[in-house]
Amino acid sequence: MTYxxxxxxASGYTGAELIRLIAGHPSIEIKALGAFSKxxxxxxxxxxxxxxxxxxxMVPFSDIDWAGIDLCFCALPHKTSQEVISGLPRDLKIVDLSADFRLRDPDEYQKWYGNxxxxxxxxxxxxxxLTEFYRDExxxxxxxxxxxxxxxxxxxxxRPLIASGVIDIxxxxxxxxxxxxxxxRALKENLLHAELSEGxxxxxxGSTHRHQGEFDQEFSKVAGRDVRIQFQPHLIPANRGILGTAYVRGEALAVHETLVAAYADEVFVEVLPFGEAPSTRHIRGSNFCHIGVAADRLPGRTIVxxxxxxxxxxxxxxxxxxxNLMLGIEETEGLMMAPLFP
Incomplete structure (x- = not known):
């Protein structure tokens, strides 16, 4: 069956990435592409x-005929997304890529997004x-x-470390x-090549990044009590990739064993052998996440x-x-491409 x-x-980076991925999907066909300026x-x-x-x-949203559309991806900015989604057919399945529906508490949304x-x-x-933890829902x-x-x-x-209690939360x-x-993709002065490259x-x-709201919400839910981590993002002169380094108090071997057990059946999350470090160049253009664990020189401290x-x-x-899950398709369909290298 084709959906x-x-x-x-569709004209943004995530829209283009969706097109690239779905182009190789045997069970999904793109019927409509909506855009503003393009x-x-x-x-x-x-x-x-x-x-x-x-x-x-690419057409204005108002020109799309929703009859026969099984699912809509909304790759729109926050605030715009909730306004557009509110006007879509109620029987339409929707995957929203914006921030508008990530936070369950409206007050938290207003706190982090300003409206x-x-x-x-x-x-x-x-x-x-977060598919690996909310699959059934x-x-x-x-x-x-x-x-x-x-x-x-x-x-x-x-997340698995907080849930298991192997680290000091x-x-x-x-x-x-x-x-x-x-x-x-929007033009921003600080993202010009001359102002971003070579540093x-x-x-x-001070943990004012908006994704901190997701950490607060999800980690507190997992722990059953309030959890506030210290989080600092940095912008690097690369097109793709995220490398997150967590410093925790807990025994390294126990941390590694916990992650190995947590992701043993997960196709897209790979826990590396103890002591190995992942690199963004090894997951580029793929749906995989690599995780490495090493002991710090300080006793009882671990780097993830x-x-x-x-x-x-x-x-x-x-x-x-x-x-794929929402449409009853095999979860890995269209997503098993190998990472790009070099």
């Missing part, structure tokens, strides 16, 4: 690397899209909220390096490192993984 899908926000253009004009694909043109949520009922309905969901890419990286490294430091595509810098100092591609496993690949 028909639409992508709203409406009226072909995919070949917007993304020449996809010119070989036979795809519909009141305009679709609170749908916010309560949404299932958090996602399978039966109508609306799935994709995670933040930074939030996904940190959770893959830390009051002493967690997460230092994260993120590639520039995570900031989106990297910390941003959102996670690497994933922010556009794939951190966003569009995760979205397709969730869509």
């Amino acid at each position: 028909s899908i639409a992508i709203l926000g 409406a009226g253009q072909t995919v070949a004009q917007v993304y020449p690397h996809l010119r070989h694909l036979d795809l519909p043109p 009141a949520h305009s679709a609170v009922e749908m916010q309560r309905e949404a299932v958090y899209g 996602i399978t039966n969901a109508r609306l799935v909220a994709g995670t933040g890419c930074n939030a996904a990286t940190g959770q893959f490294a830390l 009051d002493e967690i430091v997460l230092d994260l390096k993120a590639a520039v595509s995570g900031a989106g 990297y810098h910390a941003y959102a100092l 490192v996670a690497a994933l591609d922010n556009l794939t496993k951190g966003s569009s690949g995760q979205a397709l993984q969730n869509a």
